[in-house]
Every structure is written in C-alpha cells, then in structure tokens.
Amino acid sequence: MKKIEALLKPYQLDPVKAALYDVGLLPGVTSTELRGYVSGVAERAEYRGVVQIVDLLPRIKIEIIAHDDLVDRIVETIQKVARSGRPDDGEIWIGPVAEVVRIRTGEIDEAALA
Amino acid sequence: MTVRSKSRWMGLAAGAALVLGLGGVLPRAALAQDAAPAAPEPAAAAPAAPQLPAYFSSTNDPAKPSWPDPTGGASGIWATPAGDGKGDVPDQLKPTDLYDRIAHNLISINFVWALVTGFLVMFMQAGFMLVETGLCRAKNASHTSAMNFMIYPLGCLGFWIYGFAIGWGNWWNGPVPPGWYASLGPGLAVLNHGWGLGAASDAAGTLTGAFKYGIIGLKGFFLNPSVGDVGVMTIFFFMMVFMDTTATIPTGAMAERWAWRNFVIYGLWIALPYCIYANWVWGGGWLAQAGVNWGLGHGAVDFAGSGVVHSMGGIIALAGAIVVGPRIGKYDKQGKPQPIPGHNIPIVVLGTFILAFGWFGFNPGSTLAGTDLRISFVVVNTLLASITGALGAMVALEIKGLKHDPSMLCNGMLAGLVAITAPCAFVSPWAGAAIGAIAGVVVVYSVLFFEKAGVDDCVGAISVHGVCGLWGVLSVGIFANGDYGAGWNGVVRDEMVKLYGSDGVRGLLYGDFSQFLAQSLDCVVVAVFGFAMAYVWFKVSDLITPIRVAPEVELEGLDIPEVGAPGYPDFAIRTVGGAHHVMSQE
Numbered sequence: 001m002k003k004i005e006a007l008l009k010p011y012q013l014d015p016v017k018a019a020l021y022d023v024g025l026l027p028g029v030t031s032t033e034l035r036g037y038v039s040g041v042a043e044r045a046e047y048r049g050v051v052q053i054v055d056l057l058p059r060i061k062i063e064i065i066a067h068d069d070l071v072d073r074i075v076e077t078i079q080k081v082a083r084s085g086r087p088d089d090g091e092i093w094i095g096p097v098a099e100v101v102r103i104r105t106g107e108i109d110e111a112a113l114a
Numbered sequence: 115m116t117v118r119s120k121s122r123w124m125g126l127a128a129g130a131a132l133v134l135g136l137g138g139v140l141p142r143a144a145l146a147q148d149a150a151p152a153a154p155e156p157a158a159a160a161p162a163a164p165q166l167p168a169y170f171s172s173t174n175d176p177a178k179p180s181w182p183d184p185t186g187g188a189s190g191i192w193a194t195p196a197g198d199g200k201g202d203v204p205d206q207l208k209p210t211d212l213y214d215r216i217a218h219n220l221i222s223i224n225f226v227w228a229l230v231t232g233f234l235v236m237f238m239q240a241g242f243m244l245v246e247t248g249l250c251r252a253k254n255a256s257h258t259s260a261m262n263f264m265i266y267p268l269g270c271l272g273f274w275i276y277g278f279a280i281g282w283g284n285w286w287n288g289p290v291p292p293g294w295y296a297s298l299g300p301g302l303a304v305l306n307h308g309w310g311l312g313a314a315s316d317a318a319g320t321l322t323g324a325f326k327y328g329i330i331g332l333k334g335f336f337l338n339p340s341v342g343d344v345g346v347m348t349i350f351f352f353m354m355v356f357m358d359t360t361a362t363i364p365t366g367a368m369a370e371r372w373a374w375r376n377f378v379i380y381g382l383w384i385a386l387p388y389c390i391y392a393n394w395v396w397g398g399g400w401l402a403q404a405g406v407n408w409g410l411g412h413g414a415v416d417f418a419g420s421g422v423v424h425s426m427g428g429i430i431a432l433a434g435a436i437v438v439g440p441r442i443g444k445y446d447k448q449g450k451p452q453p454i455p456g457h458n459i460p461i462v463v464l465g466t467f468i469l470a471f472g473w474f475g476f477n478p479g480s481t482l483a484g485t486d487l488r489i490s491f492v493v494v495n496t497l498l499a500s501i502t503g504a505l506g507a508m509v510a511l512e513i514k515g516l517k518h519d520p521s522m523l524c525n526g527m528l529a530g531l532v533a534i535t536a537p538c539a540f541v542s543p544w545a546g547a548a549i550g551a552i553a554g555v556v557v558v559y560s561v562l563f564f565e566k567a568g569v570d571d572c573v574g575a576i577s578v579h580g581v582c583g584l585w586g587v588l589s590v591g592i593f594a595n596g597d598y599g600a601g602w603n604g605v606v607r608d609e610m611v612k613l614y615g616s617d618g619v620r621g622l623l624y625g626d627f628s629q630f631l632a633q634s635l636d637c638v639v640v641a642v643f644g645f646a647m648a649y650v651w652f653k654v655s656d657l658i659t660p661i662r663v664a665p666e667v668e669l670e671g672l673d674i675p676e677v678g679a680p681g682y683p684d685f686a687i688r689t690v691g692g693a694h695h696v697m698s699q700e
Contacts, residue, residue, distance in 0.1 A: 046678035
C-alpha cells in the first residue's frame with residue numbers, strides 16, 4: 001500500500017475529488033488546510049503602507065492510502081485535473097505505508113482499504 | 115418616509131382653510147390642487163384675519179428674508195437666554211412670546227428625532243457589512259468588507275455633489291395637504307427650484323416653480339449657501355443615510371467577482387438613479403402627483419422606502435448580477451446551482467440584529483417629526499413584520515423539507531423589514547404581521563427561483579430587497595386602513611371625507627382601489643427605470659474599467675489582488691524579510 005499526498009491549490013480540491021470519484025479511484029481521502037512554499041512564486045501584499053512578500057501560499061493537502069496497482073492511475077488523474085501550467089500547481093508525494101487498521105472492525109491492510 | 119405626515123392636521127383643517135382664505139399667503143399649496151380650496155364661507159365667518167407666524171407659514175419677507183437660516187433663529191424663539199431680547203421672566207411675557215418659545219421646542223424635538231434616527235440608519239452600514247462578509251468566502255473577506263465600507267464615503271460624495279439637489283431641490287413645490295407646514299422648520303422653503311413638464315403659473319402669470327409633472331430638482335448642488343439652512347441640513351443627512359442603504363445592496367449580490375475600480379465608479383454613480391426616482395416619489399415629482407393629477411389614490415405612497423430604497427437597490431443588484439455573471443463554480447456543466455457557503459454565520463446573525471435595530475430608526479424616523487405620535491404604531495409594525503418575517507422563512511423551509519438554515523432565517527427577518535418599510539405608518543398591527551409573514555415565505559421561494567434561473571446572488575439581496583420591496587409597495591395599496599395620512603400628497607377627496615371623516619391613505623381592503631393602482635404604477639416604474647438605468651450603467655462602466663476580475667484572481671481570492679490586504683493573514687504575513695530570491699521588491 002502507498003500513501004499519496006497531493007499538495008494542491010485550494011480551488012483544485014473539488015475538481016480533483018470529483019475526477020477521482022468519477023473514475024472510481026477514491027478509496028478515501030483526508031484533506032488538510034496548510035500553507036506551502038514554492039520557489040519562484042510569491043504574493044505581494046500591502047499592509048498599511050508597507051509591502052510584504054508572502055511566500056507561504058495557501059494550500060490544501062489531500063492524503064489517499066491506496067493499493068500499489070492503483071497508485072499510478074490516481075497520480076495521473078490528479079495531474080490531469082490540477083495542472084494549470086503555472087509554477088505553483090503543487091506536488092504529489094508517494095511513500096510506503098506499513099499498516100492500515102480500520103477502527104470499527106479491526107480489519108488490517110488490504111481489507112481495511114476495501 | 116415623506117415629510118407630508120398630515121393626520122395631526124385634521125383638527126386644524128378649519129384653520130387651514132382660514133389661512134388659505136387670506137389669499138396668496140400660500141400660493142404654492144393652492145396651485146397643487148386644481149380646484150381653489152380657498153372657500154369663501156370661512157373668510158366670511160372670520161371677523162379678524164389671524165396670521166400664522168412666519169415659521170409655520172414659511173412666508174419670507176422679501177426685503178429681509180429669514181431663510182435660509184443657518185443658526186435656527188428663525189424657527190420660533192430660543193428660551194433662556196431669550197432669542198427675542200424680551201427676557202425670560204414669566205409674568206412679563208405675552209402669549210405670543212410663549213407661543214414662539216413653544217414652537218421652537220416643537221421644531222427642536224423634530225430635529226432631534228430626525229437626526230438621531232438618521233444615526234441609527236447610518237449604523238445599518240455595519241449590519242450590511244457583517245451580513246455580506248459572513249456570506250462570502252474567507253478569501254474574499256477583505257474585499258467584500260472594503261466595498262461595504264467605501265460605499266458609504268463614495269455614495270455620500272455623489273449625494274452631496276449632485277444627488278440631493280436632483281432629488282430634493284424642488285421639494286417645496288410638491289403637492290401637500292391644506293394648511294401643511296414643514297416639521298423641520300420654515301427654511302425648507304428654499305428647496306424650490308427644479309424642472310418638470312407643465313410649468314405652473316399663478317394668477318399674475320409668473321412661474322411659481324411648481325410643475326404638473328415634476329421630474330428633477332435643481333437646487334442645492336454641493337449644499338451651496340443658497341440652501342445653507344438648519345432644516346435643509348437635517349433633511350440632507352437623513353436622506354443621505356437612506357441613499358447609502360440602497361447603495362450597499364448591490365455589493366452583496368455582486369460580491370466575490372466585482373473588480374474594485376469598477377465598484378468605485380459605481381459608488382459615485384449610484385446617487386443618480388436613486389435621487390431621480392426619489393424625486394418622483396418623495397421630492398414632489400410626478401409619481402407623488404399621480405393623486406392630484408390622475409386621481410390614483412394619494413399618488414404613489416412609500417412611507418420609508420420599500421420602493422425608493424429597497425426595490426431600487428434590489429433591482430440594481432439584479433442588473434449587476436446579470437452583467438457581471440455568476441461566480442466560477444456556481445453552476446456545474448449541466449447548469450445546476452452549486453452551494454458556495456459563507457465563511458462566518460455568527461457575523462451574519464449579528465449583522466441581521468444590527469440591521470433590525472437600525473430599522474427602528476429607518477421607519478419611525480421617516481415621520482421627520484418626533485412630535486408625530488404615530489411613531490409608536492410605526493415601531494410596532496416594524497417589530498411585528500420583522501419577527502413574522504423570520505418565522506415565515508422558518509415555515510417555508512419546513513414546508514420545503516429543508517433544515518432551518520440560519521442565513522435563510524436572517525434573510526426572512528430582513529425581508530419582513532423591507533416589506534413593512536412602505537406601509538409601516540398606514541396599517542394595523544395585524545396587517546404588519548401579515549405583510550412580514552408573507553415576505554418571509556416569499557423570500558425563500560424567491561432565492562431558490564433566482565438561483566435556478568441562473569442569477570448568482572451571493573447573499574439573496576435581489577430577493578430580500580428587490581422582490582420584497584415591491585411587495586411592500588403593493589401592500590400599501592392593500593392593507594392601508596385610512597387612520598393616517600389625511601391629505602397625503604395633497605389629495606383630499608370629498609367623497610372619502612363624507613364616508614370616513616377624513617381622507618387618509620387606504621388600500622383596497624378599506625375601500626380605495628385607486629391606491630392599489632397607484633402602488634402598481636410605482637412598482638412598474640421602479641422596476642423598469644431602475645433596471646434600465648443600472649443595466650446601461652454596468653455595461654458602459656465595463657468599457658471604462660472591467661467589471662469582473664480575471665479568473666485566476668477570482669479563484670485565488672480578491673483580497674490581495676484587488677485591495678492588497680488579506681482578510682485573515684494568519685501566521686504567513688508575519689514573517690519578516692520574506693523570500694529574498696523571489697519577485698523584485700521596491
């Protein structure tokens with residue numbers, strides 16, 4: 001099993017979620033609001049006459065735990081929907097997951113993902 | 115609101131006929147009615163010719179004019195120290211001296227009332243800001259708040275420069291009942307220059323300044339010295355805060371995608387349609403004259419502005435929402451509306467309470483007279499309509515099987531308040547409750563209707579103010595019970611006086627169908643005029659500076675790109691120094 005973490009622009013959450021759901025690739029998703037730094041991209045805010053360069057930009061991170069076979073298709077779908085060509089489109093991190101336990105039933109690993 | 119609240123004059127009708135019988139003392143009022151009411155019988159009955167003091171008859175001495183009066187010295191006599199130099203020792207004062215002092219107090223009470231209720235209406239700007247910001251997303255909070263804030267200065271600027279003059283410049287020449295005097299003192303007589311169709315002349319053939327069909331006023335631009343009068347200042351302030359209420363309504367419907375610069379020029383323009391239409395209904399223009407000209411009841415009757423303020427605002431909001439288009443993501447590919455929830459419901463509720471509080475200035479203040487005790491009925495009607503509005507919305511949601519959404523309940527209360535704004539002085543409490551309840555139900559269905567129709571209204575402004583405002587205007591023609599408003603807009607019909615003892619404002623349920631026709635005409639005019647003016651303006655303004663922000667700006671949030679400061683900076687803004695290898699800094 002792999003954990004896929006995708007850092008998206010906030011307004012891409014709904015399209016990405018809808019696309020994954022449409023192709024049946026959404027076993028489950030957790031989302032977090034956070035801020036992320038992207039090299040070369042920043043906002044210029046002005047506060048009471050003083051300019052501030054804001055380089056920690058709003059992001060939403062979604063985390064999906066999926067079977068190894070599904071990982072490529074999930075990543076491909078996310079990229080297709082969330083790519084806009086701008087440098088702050090985001091990133092996807094994929095890493096291994098040792099164990100998954102469903103709280104309600106106690107099922108482990110693949111059974112917990114079903 | 116209209117300054118012509120006349121029920122207190124029923125008892126003075128005889129005295130009024132006496133005054134008119136003096137011939138030429140009030141040529142303006144005589145012209146306002148086609149038949150000369152200067153009845154010969156009272157003049158024959160009166161041995162002497164009693165004269166009303168100048169501050170009630172508003173007759174200026176051409177050699178030494180008393181107004182425009184910038185200090186209030188022409189409205190009766192200040193007491194202690196006495197403004198007439200006669201001292202304040204009671205047993206040395208004559209009855210006329212006492213009368214002068216009492217009159218000054220009467221006018222003073224009216225001033226204080228109009229000004230303090232105006233302060234409450236100004237505070238409604240805060241209510242609007244809270245409601246609209248709470249119903250928008252957090253990424254647009256700073257921009258939405260800024261629009262609601264700056265509309266106050268921008269709208270006021272337009273009103274000061276040209277709006278007041280257009281709306282009220284010829285106010286003195288509007289139709290009024292016999293024996294009427296201005297509650298805010300005699301100086302309002304300086305508002306006597308305008309333009310219209312059918313210029314009236316007096317017996318000698320000189321133009322009087324009145325028109326058969328008043329269109330606009332033309333006096334008082336920049337509040338210049340020719341209108342530098344204490345009464346004019348009061349009515350200017352009171353009307354200004356009403357105009358700002360209209361001005362802030364479209365900012366709700368068009369939020370989250372309206373470009374800041376386009377909004378700024380809108381703020382300077384809004385006084386134009388508002389004041390032209392206000393002249394027609396409140397400034398003595400042709401809609402108010404529809405009673406004396408065409409026999410339509412008392413002409414268009416709108417006590418505190420369901421039509422003038424709220425319908426106009428809601429219809430401008432409709433035109434703006436259509437021109438600016440729906441938000442990205444509001445409608446999916448099949449055109450089905452998607453919910454875009456607001457980010458702070460508690461401030462929506464707080465804002466609604468502030469608006470409900472401010473409405474206790476909006477409606478009763480429109481008597482422009484603290485001495486007009488009808489204000490208590492106005493307050494009770496306002497209160498009952500507000501609560502039945504909220505309850506009506508709750509019932510409507512229940513019928514539709516929806517949960518009792520707080521923002522919809524708040525819209526319901528506001529709908530009730532909007533709807534009672536026109537009829538508040540003229541209806542019984544049960545009718546006030548009914549008008550509010552119907553508005554509360556209507557607003558729920560209206561919000562869903564406009565959403566399905568493809569008009570994206572972030573806060574329901576079109577439904578609350580436009581639709582329920584029109585309902586309020588119509589309800590005057592249905593529920594007005596004749597208790598109040600005798601002689602409104604100069605209409606005194608003999609058959610009504612014979613049937614009911616006085617010709618108060620009454621609707622079709624109480625025997626005057628023509629009033630309902632007048633109200634219907636009023637509704638049609640505000641809808642057509644308001645929509646046409648606003649639609650043309652928004653299209654033209656789009657050519658001056660784009661009305662809608664770029665899609666990337668809309669998706670990221672308007673706060674930083676449009677107004678520079680985010681609404682909720684959190685921790686990210688506080689980093690000092692920032693990225694040094696990024697965009698070029700100053």
